[in-house]
Amino acid sequence: MNNREPIIQVNDLHHTYLRETPLEVTALRGVNMEIHAGEAVGIIGRTGAGKSTVVQHFNGLIRPRQPGRVIVYGHDMSDPNVDVRAIRQKVGLVFQYPEQQLFERLVGDDIAFGPRKLGLPFEEIRERVREAMEMVGLGFEEFKDRFTFSLSGGEMRKAAIAGVLALRPQVLILDESTSGVDPRGRKDLLSRIDYLHRHHGLTVIFVSPNMEDMAGLVERIYVMDGGRTVMSGSTREIFSQPEKLAEYGLGVPQVTEVMHELKARGEEVDTTVLTVAEAEEEIWKILNS
Amino acid sequence: MAEEPIIKVENLTFTYNAESDNPIVALRNVNLEVYPGDYIVIVGHNGSGKSTLAKNLNALLKPTEGDVWVKGMNSKDPANTLPIRSTVGMVFQIPDNQIVATVVEEDVAFGPENLGVPPDELEERVTWALNVVDMEPFRLRAPHLLSAGQKQRVAIAGVMAMKPEVLVLDESTAFLDPVGRQDVLKAVRRLNDEGVTVIAITHFMHEATEGNRVLVMEAGRIVMQGTPRQVFSHVEKLREMQLDVPQVTELSYALHRRMPGFPPDLITVPEMVEEVLTQKGKGRGTQ
Numbered sequence: 001m002n003n004r005e006p007i008i009q010v011n012d013l014h015h016t017y018l019r020e021t022p023l024e025v026t027a028l029r030g031v032n033m034e035i036h037a038g039e040a041v042g043i044i045g046r047t048g049a050g051k052s053t054v055v056q057h058f059n060g061l062i063r064p065r066q067p068g069r070v071i072v073y074g075h076d077m078s079d080p081n082v083d084v085r086a087i088r089q090k091v092g093l094v095f096q097y098p099e100q101q102l103f104e105r106l107v108g109d110d111i112a113f114g115p116r117k118l119g120l121p122f123e124e125i126r127e128r129v130r131e132a133m134e135m136v137g138l139g140f141e142e143f144k145d146r147f148t149f150s151l152s153g154g155e156m157r158k159a160a161i162a163g164v165l166a167l168r169p170q171v172l173i174l175d176e177s178t179s180g181v182d183p184r185g186r187k188d189l190l191s192r193i194d195y196l197h198r199h200h201g202l203t204v205i206f207v208s209p210n211m212e213d214m215a216g217l218v219e220r221i222y223v224m225d226g227g228r229t230v231m232s233g234s235t236r237e238i239f240s241q242p243e244k245l246a247e248y249g250l251g252v253p254q255v256t257e258v259m260h261e262l263k264a265r266g267e268e269v270d271t272t273v274l275t276v277a278e279a280e281e282e283i284w285k286i287l288n289s
Numbered sequence: 290m291a292e293e294p295i296i297k298v299e300n301l302t303f304t305y306n307a308e309s310d311n312p313i314v315a316l317r318n319v320n321l322e323v324y325p326g327d328y329i330v331i332v333g334h335n336g337s338g339k340s341t342l343a344k345n346l347n348a349l350l351k352p353t354e355g356d357v358w359v360k361g362m363n364s365k366d367p368a369n370t371l372p373i374r375s376t377v378g379m380v381f382q383i384p385d386n387q388i389v390a391t392v393v394e395e396d397v398a399f400g401p402e403n404l405g406v407p408p409d410e411l412e413e414r415v416t417w418a419l420n421v422v423d424m425e426p427f428r429l430r431a432p433h434l435l436s437a438g439q440k441q442r443v444a445i446a447g448v449m450a451m452k453p454e455v456l457v458l459d460e461s462t463a464f465l466d467p468v469g470r471q472d473v474l475k476a477v478r479r480l481n482d483e484g485v486t487v488i489a490i491t492h493f494m495h496e497a498t499e500g501n502r503v504l505v506m507e508a509g510r511i512v513m514q515g516t517p518r519q520v521f522s523h524v525e526k527l528r529e530m531q532l533d534v535p536q537v538t539e540l541s542y543a544l545h546r547r548m549p550g551f552p553p554d555l556i557t558v559p560e561m562v563e564e565v566l567t568q569k570g571k572g573r574g575t576q
Contacts, residue, residue: 280544
């Protein structure tokens, strides 16, 4: 596979839950996406837009139906013979509620569960658990023998992510995995994921309602609405269209909104600003004009 | 203030597992007075004690030391538990955990029905409660098929149908998307406008601007309190505590440092825009 080829490719994906029953609900009505190795990509959209349904296709939790196609690392996910276990080692998924993902009594055992299932030797399992725990900021010695359910919400989230990282995935999907974590835990987690992305080449797929977090982590964004991908572009391109985002029930980072408002009032400002530091420089120019 | 506080917390200390070898002190000497009609926002990290404080306000937990008075009733007296709970209603983080019925209106009716409210009045209360949270059109729907924000509004309606004077929201917006969160906040604001006293616990700093008073908790203590603007003006201290300062406030503070005439404590986007336009050109020569 050459580098240009996407590692995940989604074409015209549709999905209906409880198909052919009176309770059927159509979640996806035409999704197209491409994710390349080493990217950090965001998926935004209001509740019910289909974000979670899409990402669950990426590691085979949900299988695509014809004519929709999902290709992951060259494997057609609609093929019943595809090696889902191999895919799940490469594509790790962390859900919203960490307590649903933890089940062992001790933190270390929980994180070791995946590597153990791979049949790795003891020493390697231990090494991977140590590495994964350090990556998320849970000290190995301090936490390995702690009871899983004595952890705080933020620590549980980290343990769940460590359990996924212990499989050494190439892609990490975070499906609203920072909701309900307090700001300190959230910032810590996001900066660690940003580090893994920048320095270890981890591909990150980030689903979050927090536009400021989104702006800080991802390079590219897909916007979903009503089960479709409706916008796509660089983070700056997407956030420079607040009116269009508002139609989909979405906002932009607060500082970006300030720039758009200033522009609407006749000021010549850069509306692609994403961070406080960038906004400070832009406004400084106005104050000195 | 001449008015009597509806809730008075005096030197409250609360310890989990107080009798064991491993006691955990969650609240240390907390004092608080809540007046009728207040909208108080309590912010702080997980583990700062804010949920423990909330649970002490409706006698779900009783003080280890100190006292909690609700309309003059001490929460330590078991005879006061029920009257306190009918005065102080509580909504939790995950709405699914407090929805009991299979139809929205039945869920909302569950509480007051158990209080023995007669059918006519019950009907009236359910309609009022669903209207106030903007969920009337959904009254015959199944709660589990609603969005998280809608479910949370049903949960609030269920509590409000019991007509408490105080509504405590314990991280009730933590798991909602921005639209769901706005809808819930709107419903709470409307209740406050109707005279309900609100105490909202959150770790979203920007929700602090909803209230008339903000308390910041850290390690079991109230470490800051005041109007939203007073609290937000301490950007450095908030940042030190790693609380989320709204981007506009960060920006306002950064500009203030370069130009002392620029206010350090702006909170909202419109305020920032007006200020920039007013101060346009005034930065020249300063650095």
